[in-house]
Amino acid sequence: MIESTFLLSLFPIIFLLPVYAQVTVYGITGQQFIGQTATNTAAAANYTGSAAYDPTVLTAPGIPIGDQYPSLQFDIQLQNGGTNGLSLTQQGSFLGFSVEMSVVNQVLGRNSTYLQVPFLNLMANVVQRGGAVNVRVGGNTQDLAVLVDSLPDGKIIQKDTSASTNPTDTPPLQFTNDLIIMMRNISDLTNVRWYLGIPFNDTNWRLAIAEQGQQILGDYLLGLQAANEPDLYADHGHRNLSYSPSDYLSEMQSLVSAMSSDSNIRNQSVLIAPNIATGDWTPENVWDTGFVDVLDTSLAYLAVEHYPTDNCFAQFGIGTPHDAQTIFPTFLNHTSGQSFVQPYLNSTAYAQTKGKRFLMMETNTASCGGFAGLSDSFGAALWTLDTAMQMAYSNFSGALLHVGGQNVYYNPFTPPPTNQSTFHQWTIGPVFYSTLAMAETIGPSNNSRILDLGANNGNIYTPAYAVYENNDPVRVALYNYITDSSGGSDYTASISVSGGQMPSQVRVKYLVAPSVSEKHNITWAGQTFGAQFASDGRLTGFEDIQTITCISSCSITVPAPGFALVFLTDNALSESGATGATTTFPTTAYTKSINTVTVDASVLATSNGNRGGGNMGSTSKGSAANGGIKVGVEYGCSAGVVVGMALALVICLLEEW
Numbered sequence: 282m283i284e285s286t287f288l289l290s291l292f293p294i295i296f297l298l299p300v301y302a303q304v305t306v307y308g309i310t311g312q313q314f315i316g317q318t319a320t321n322t323a324a325a326a327n328y329t330g331s332a333a334y335d336p337t338v339l340t341a342p343g344i345p346i347g348d349q350y351p352s353l354q355f356d357i358q359l360q361n362g363g364t365n366g367l368s369l370t371q372q373g374s375f376l377g378f379s380v381e382m383s384v385v386n387q388v389l390g391r392n393s394t395y396l397q398v399p400f401l402n403l404m405a406n407v408v409q410r411g412g413a414v415n416v417r418v419g420g421n422t423q424d425l426a427v428l429v430d431s432l433p434d435g436k437i438i439q440k441d442t443s444a445s446t447n448p449t450d451t452p453p454l455q456f457t458n459d460l461i462i463m464m465r466n467i468s469d470l471t472n473v474r475w476y477l478g479i480p481f482n483d484t485n486w487r488l489a490i491a492e493q494g495q496q497i498l499g500d501y502l503l504g505l506q507a508a509n510e511p512d513l514y515a516d517h518g519h520r521n522l523s524y525s526p527s528d529y530l531s532e533m534q535s536l537v538s539a540m541s542s543d544s545n546i547r548n549q550s551v552l553i554a555p556n557i558a559t560g561d562w563t564p565e566n567v568w569d570t571g572f573v574d575v576l577d578t579s580l581a582y583l584a585v586e587h588y589p590t591d592n593c594f595a596q597f598g599i600g601t602p603h604d605a606q607t608i609f610p611t612f613l614n615h616t617s618g619q620s621f622v623q624p625y626l627n628s629t630a631y632a633q634t635k636g637k638r639f640l641m642m643e644t645n646t647a648s649c650g651g652f653a654g655l656s657d658s659f660g661a662a663l664w665t666l667d668t669a670m671q672m673a674y675s676n677f678s679g680a681l682l683h684v685g686g687q688n689v690y691y692n693p694f695t696p697p698p699t700n701q702s703t704f705h706q707w708t709i710g711p712v713f714y715s716t717l718a719m720a721e722t723i724g725p726s727n728n729s730r731i732l733d734l735g736a737n738n739g740n741i742y743t744p745a746y747a748v749y750e751n752n753d754p755v756r757v758a759l760y761n762y763i764t765d766s767s768g769g770s771d772y773t774a775s776i777s778v779s780g781g782q783m784p785s786q787v788r789v790k791y792l793v794a795p796s797v798s799e800k801h802n803i804t805w806a807g808q809t810f811g812a813q814f815a816s817d818g819r820l821t822g823f824e825d826i827q828t829i830t831c832i833s834s835c836s837i838t839v840p841a842p843g844f845a846l847v848f849l850t851d852n853a854l855s856e857s858g859a860t861g862a863t864t865t866f867p868t869t870a871y872t873k874s875i876n877t878v879t880v881d882a883s884v885l886a887t888s889n890g891n892r893g894g895g896n897m898g899s900t901s902k903g904s905a906a907n908g909g910i911k912v913g914v915e916y917g918c919s920a921g922v923v924v925g926m927a928l929a930l931v932i933c934l935l936e937e938w
């Protein structure tokens with residue numbers, strides 16, 4: 282939100298800086314970040330490279346003292362049936378991604394026949410656990426995007442700097458429909474569902490993205506945002522200073538009218554609004570115009586966008602300074618996520634009275650790129666996992682983590698800089714692990730309901746949630762925000778279930794790291810994506826699922842710091858991407874000889890595993906015929922998807938690209 286607030290004043294500065302060909306124009310174009318905080322290593326102090334690889338490591342907060350220190354032994358008493366206060370039903374795709382439109386050619390693929398293998402693998406990893414993944418292509422750049430017939434050199438997007446007439450000098454983004462075809466090709470390989478946005482810079486309405494989006498993506502298009510942070514349009518000079526929620530409603534009515542007279546838009550009930558940053562307007566300011574009743578059948582979802590804080594001062598010298606080391610502890614407790622959702626509780630209740638679902642279309646740890654050492658820490662992973670669960674408990678129906686370019690700290694995943702793509706692989710951020718754990722916590726039934734347990738007398742360092750299916754608890758999520766390498770702050774929760782058979786044993790997966798400050802040494806059930814530039818999007822290492830025998834209760838130890846996901850039934854484990862699910866999808870991947878990193882000839886983390894639906898083998902027939910879809914700028918490899926007996930082989934050939 283604040284990111285956008287400062288755009289007007291920032292752009293003149295930004296455009297004096299060298300602008301890379303392919304970096305995001307989202308507020309911080311071409312900006313090289315310098316570690317601002319806790320420069321506890323010489324490397325960090327002297328670092329002048331891209332934010333995404335900043336080595337800054339913060340100091341973990343001290344162990345809480347006195348009343349704040351949690352009890353290290355506590356009970357969690359659950360019951361089958363009759364539990365009050367559960368959320369609406371939630372989907373395993375709850376926590377997805379928001380990809381800034383201007384970086385799609387780096388993150389998703391170069392075009393419809395040249396997909397990024399690591400992106401496919403990362404998405405497949407989430408799909409395997411949650412059943413689907415939702416990805417938004419949009420952001421500030423969506424409002425200026427223009428669909429064109431073709432671009433030079435077969436490009437799918439281009440920033441048209443010559444045509445930048447808008448007050449912020451944001452170059453309009455041109456794109457071809459091959460971008461949307463690329464998205465469709467991705468969905469045909471793994472169950473990615475998409476959000477797009479209708480440009481709002483021209484109320485003569487450019488509806489091509491709605492027409493093409495529906496035609497090409499079909500059911501994989503979940504909805505179209507109508508305006509991106511309209512409460513900041515006046516500040517940014519996109520509208521006059523008196524622009525109000527009722528003016529926005531009038532524009533929405535004009536949009537709806539234009540759409541209804543466009544016979545190429547088959548589904549009219551697709552709009553997502555108001556997408557306010559909760560900056561200059563509250564959601565209630567919008568609801569009180571009669572917004573939802575007036576637009577009723579056109580609205581697929583109600584939505585907002587929000588970041589808990591911003592790093593605008595360090596990056597641009599504007600706004601309130603925040604020091605990463607000082608604010609780090611404020612992220613590392615349960616209150617943080619509760620405060621994050623608080624402004625929206627009335628709206629999630631209101632949405633239910635109107636029969637609408639409510640989304641968080643864009644968030645992350647902090648706007649203006651996040652904070653070095655904070656946004657890319659294990660602490661951020663715990664915060665994201667708690668805040669996402671808090672949103673689910675509070676009746677949001679989904680949330681999207683924002684993905685920028687090389688110049689932000691908070692990315693869940695970052696492709697290597699374009700000129701390093703032949704020898705570097707992707708960098709997976711700590712918050713990506715949150716999306717895996719979240720997908721498994723909710724699971725793929727689309728029938729999970731969430732309860733914040735207020736565990737351990739509500740101690741803010743040891744929150745816990747239970748996940749219910751058909752009114753019975755199936756999984757329990759346990760957090761420990763404290764960093765204490767002595768082991769002295771590990772806690773043990775004793776879980777019991779009444780009103781039915783007590784489980785004789787439960788299975789447990791851990792998300793762990795040595796410290797909340799840790800950036801790379803992070804494992805989910807023993808597996809990792811490794812260090813910077815090290816990942817092809819597949820987890821490495823053996824999956825480690827612990828078995829705990831229960832007597833009168835099940836005693837689960839949670840390390841400090843750490844997260845434990847407890848599966849109360851065998852089915853709860855197997856549905857959430859059980860081990861072995863991927864073994865029917867072997868991959869033989871050879872890297873180009875120039876590569877210093879080799880890719881294991883092992884398992885491609887594909888979608889669906891044993892579970893069917895979106896099966897790679899059965900949905901990529903088109904590509905089976907003639908070598909098909911080419912994937913993998915990273916390895917300089919192409920891939921043919923070969924179909925046979927539910928076996929999909931992705932074969933990367935030695936080929937110079």
Ligand SMILES: *[C@@H]1O[C@H](CO)[C@@H](O)[C@H](O)[C@H]1NC(C)=O
Nearest residue numbers: 391392393394395435459938
């Ligand atoms: C996609 O990009 C590759 C590599 O740049 C190129 O060879 C191929 O022709 C492009 N495909 C389309 C459909 O433009």
Ligand SMILES: *[C@@H]1O[C@H](CO)[C@@H](O)[C@H](O)[C@H]1NC(C)=O
Nearest residue numbers: 393394466469901903904910
């Ligand atoms: C991907 O897109 C191309 C168009 O460039 C199309 O020919 C091809 O069939 C698509 N592949 C899949 C798997 O849908």
Ligand SMILES: *[C@@H]1O[C@H](CO)[C@@H](O)[C@H](O)[C@H]1NC(C)=O
Nearest residue numbers: 564565566568569627628631
């Ligand atoms: C909740 O939102 C509705 C709709 O805007 C509004 O009428 C009501 O006053 C709000 N309640 C609170 C407590 O803010």
Ligand SMILES: *[C@@H]1O[C@H](CO)[C@@H](O)[C@H](O)[C@H]1NC(C)=O
Nearest residue numbers: 366367368369633674675676
């Ligand atoms: C979520 O919605 C359910 C169903 O309406 C309701 O019972 C519950 O209290 C709501 N939870 C919160 C935190 O508002």
Ligand SMILES: *[C@@H]1O[C@H](CO)[C@@H](O)[C@H](O)[C@H]1NC(C)=O
Nearest residue numbers: 299301698699700701702704
């Ligand atoms: C990649 O490009 C950047 C920016 O132009 C340059 O500073 C860097 O040295 C290049 N790296 C390589 C390995 O060519």
Ligand SMILES: *[C@@H]1O[C@H](CO)[C@@H](O)[C@H](O)[C@H]1NC(C)=O
Nearest residue numbers: 372412413472725726727894
């Ligand atoms: C859950 O929802 C996703 C997305 O709509 C869908 O692909 C999947 O088939 C659903 N799963 C079940 C079990 O209904």
